[in-house]
Amino acid sequence: xxxxxxxxxxxxxxxxxxxxxxxxxxxxxxxxxxxxxxxxxxxxxxxxxxxxxxxxxxxxxxxxxxxxxxxxxxxxxxxxxxxxxxxxxxxxxxxxxxxxxxxxxxxxxxxxxxxxxxxxxxxxxxxxxxxxxxxxxxxxxxxxxxxxxxxxxxxxxxxxxxxxxxxxxxxxxxxxxxxxxxxxxxxxxxxxxxxxxxxxxxxxxxxxxxxxxxxxxxxxxxxxxxxxxxxxxxxxxxxxxxxxxxxxxxxxx
Amino acid sequence: xxxxxxxxxxxxxxxxxxxxxxxxxxxxxxxxxxxxxxxxxxxxxxxxxxxxxxxxxxxxxxxxxxxxxxxxxxxxxxxxxxxxxxxxxxxxxxxxxxxxxxxxxxxxxxxxxxxxxxxxxxxxxxxxxxxxxxxxxxxxxxxxxxxxxxxxxxxxxxxxxxxxxxxxxxxxxxxxxxxxxxxxxxxxxxxxxxxxxxxxxxxxxxxxxxxxxxxxxxxxxxxxxxxxxxxxxxxxxxxxxxxxxxxxxxxxxxxxxxxxxxxxxxxxxxxxxxxxxxxxxxxxxxxxxxxxxxxxxxxxxxxxxxxxxxxxxxxxxxxxxxxxxxxxxxxxxxxxxxxxxxxxxxxxxxxxxxxxxxxxxxxxxxxxxxx
Ligand SMILES: Nc1ncnc2c1ncn2[C@@H]1O[C@H](COP(=O)(O)OP(=O)(O)OP(=O)(O)O)[C@@H](O)[C@H]1O
Ligand SMILES: [Mg+2]
Numbered sequence: 001x002x003x004x005x006x007x008x009x010x011x012x013x014x015x016x017x018x019x020x021x022x023x024x025x026x027x028x029x030x031x032x033x034x035x036x037x038x039x040x041x042x043x044x045x046x047x048x049x050x051x052x053x054x055x056x057x058x059x060x061x062x063x064x065x066x067x068x069x070x071x072x073x074x075x076x077x078x079x080x081x082x083x084x085x086x087x088x089x090x091x092x093x094x095x096x097x098x099x100x101x102x103x104x105x106x107x108x109x110x111x112x113x114x115x116x117x118x119x120x121x122x123x124x125x126x127x128x129x130x131x132x133x134x135x136x137x138x139x140x141x142x143x144x145x146x147x148x149x150x151x152x153x154x155x156x157x158x159x160x161x162x163x164x165x166x167x168x169x170x171x172x173x174x175x176x177x178x179x180x181x182x183x184x185x186x187x188x189x190x191x192x193x194x195x196x197x198x199x200x201x202x203x204x205x206x207x208x209x210x211x212x213x214x215x216x217x218x219x220x221x222x223x224x225x226x227x228x229x230x231x232x233x234x235x236x237x238x239x240x241x242x243x244x245x246x247x248x249x250x251x252x253x
Numbered sequence: 254x255x256x257x258x259x260x261x262x263x264x265x266x267x268x269x270x271x272x273x274x275x276x277x278x279x280x281x282x283x284x285x286x287x288x289x290x291x292x293x294x295x296x297x298x299x300x301x302x303x304x305x306x307x308x309x310x311x312x313x314x315x316x317x318x319x320x321x322x323x324x325x326x327x328x329x330x331x332x333x334x335x336x337x338x339x340x341x342x343x344x345x346x347x348x349x350x351x352x353x354x355x356x357x358x359x360x361x362x363x364x365x366x367x368x369x370x371x372x373x374x375x376x377x378x379x380x381x382x383x384x385x386x387x388x389x390x391x392x393x394x395x396x397x398x399x400x401x402x403x404x405x406x407x408x409x410x411x412x413x414x415x416x417x418x419x420x421x422x423x424x425x426x427x428x429x430x431x432x433x434x435x436x437x438x439x440x441x442x443x444x445x446x447x448x449x450x451x452x453x454x455x456x457x458x459x460x461x462x463x464x465x466x467x468x469x470x471x472x473x474x475x476x477x478x479x480x481x482x483x484x485x486x487x488x489x490x491x492x493x494x495x496x497x498x499x500x501x502x503x504x505x506x507x508x509x510x511x512x513x514x515x516x517x518x519x520x521x522x523x524x525x526x527x528x529x530x531x532x533x534x535x536x537x538x539x540x541x542x543x544x545x546x547x548x549x550x551x552x553x554x555x556x557x558x559x560x561x562x563x564x565x566x567x568x569x570x571x572x573x574x575x576x577x578x579x580x581x582x583x584x585x586x587x588x589x590x591x592x593x594x595x596x597x598x599x600x601x602x603x604x605x606x607x608x609x610x611x612x613x614x615x616x617x618x619x620x621x622x623x624x
Contacts, residue, residue, distance in 0.1 A: 054505070056504070056505050075507065075509075076504065076505050076506065076507045077506075077507025077508070077509070078507075079507075080506070080507050086505070088505060090501075091502075092499070092501065092502035092505045092506065093499065093502055094494070094495040094498035094499045094502055094503065094565070095498055095499065095565075096494060096497065096498035096499075096565035096566055097491070097494060097495060097498060101491060101495075105491075105495055105502070105503070105506045105508075106492075106495075106503070106506035106507040106508050107506075107507070108488045108491055110488060113486075118487065118488070119486040119487055120486065120487065120488055120491055146618075148615070148618075148619070149618055149619055162506075
């Protein structure tokens, strides 16, 4: 399991919103096969950090390395091309489009009509979307449904399907189980475990301590834009983690 | 995957389907109802000639509605296209006139004029797009500013006149042969005639000639088909809907949203440019005012056609139907000799109905999938 060269390395990253310091010299690493839980109170900077990784934000300072290469400031599509897939906290779905259009959004499969007119290959994409949802054991009655008409859990499933379809090298999940019922939560957790078994690391942001203790191999805690703890799962207890999150017994700042 | 068939009373589902059908196709039904109404009440409404007139009359609004539709689907608005039509017509007319007066053959002068009009029409689109996508100016404000700028520019280019006239007669004849011509005519006592009106016609034949396939209608049909196809079937179309539905999500999945929005506003200006050039063919002159009065009609047509002003939904065919509704209404009222002001009132009411039906439809869709 987790040994060797980091797949992802974040070094000295700072991100400001106006006068607010959302990320303050953050260092962060992910090794192959790890499930890194990223914890912290509301507003600690977790989502901002993963957006700096996925290319949504460009950090003011610091560098993001992926497989040894600096990828800081690249566009979201360039980052996806590298094999980093992200499930955002707000899911980032187009609710006016149907299930398969969302799974393939931005990476549509095309075919040639009459041999030269490039059109979207909707039948193929629907078929593939069906397969990936089956793999997740998630049932959506019709893939032609627009997302506005789906439940929160079904939408979340679509966001997850979109991330795992592409055989990612790194999967980032920002609160992936928040809208899910218990059975779907179990599926997502076992999915995370199967990804890490395939040596595909996962960064998991979650407020559900139970989930974290179950699947994480390492735990990183953030507070006010800084990383304040970085411990292997084996060394962590719920108590110690919570103390780091709220900052009790912490002398700095 | 088998759609889970839920036990549901068939009466209720039939009712739902009927409602759904009406919500989807009410604008088609409304257009049909209008045509039937005016055909029954208006002398001469139900005739090939009148229908072909309505189609030609509607070409301007249809063209403007195509670009406007793309813009509104991205949750924007383009208030400047009315004057873009005028600008393109002025540029095209001036270019053709000056080249022809300078001794150039008619055909190259026309072609260069078309290209000049179309190219210049792209300029306001590029500026709109850059302001909206990169500088983050709200579309309403950016295109309102452009509205003033192009208006001024178009009038300056005509030296303050309302028309660019003075085109030599041979140039005007060629322009008119297309702008007011038809691929196919029906001439009394002679039957179908292709491409050109026969040179010798009795006054009766002259009056009775119908244009079965007017050239402007062919051009507009082609433009509508191409842009309708792009929207419905291509990746560009898919991304247009995605941007209108959730701009942030579109950006995060890697769609180049800024570039896409710039293209959308250029496209909107381009269809207005086509309309401007077509004006020169139809009226053998250019005018800054060529499309000014049709701006609101283009928005109305798009909304009547089912495009949401919040973005993310709409079809080119919807805008075309909306434009035809406006054209039928306008023509019908003329034939019934009713004040045009009633036309404004009816169009206003139809817009409100359109918005209500849209909302009812999304409620219905949600109810259908709720259980
Ligand atoms: N786009 C933005 N503009 C301005 N401030 C922002 C923006 N995004 C985040 N912030 C601020 O940055 C800080 C960190 O936010 P972030 O969303 O990263 O927190 P988080 O750890 O993900 O919290 P949560 O657990 O609530 O999701 C917060 O104070 C937040 O208000
Ligand atoms: Mg967050």
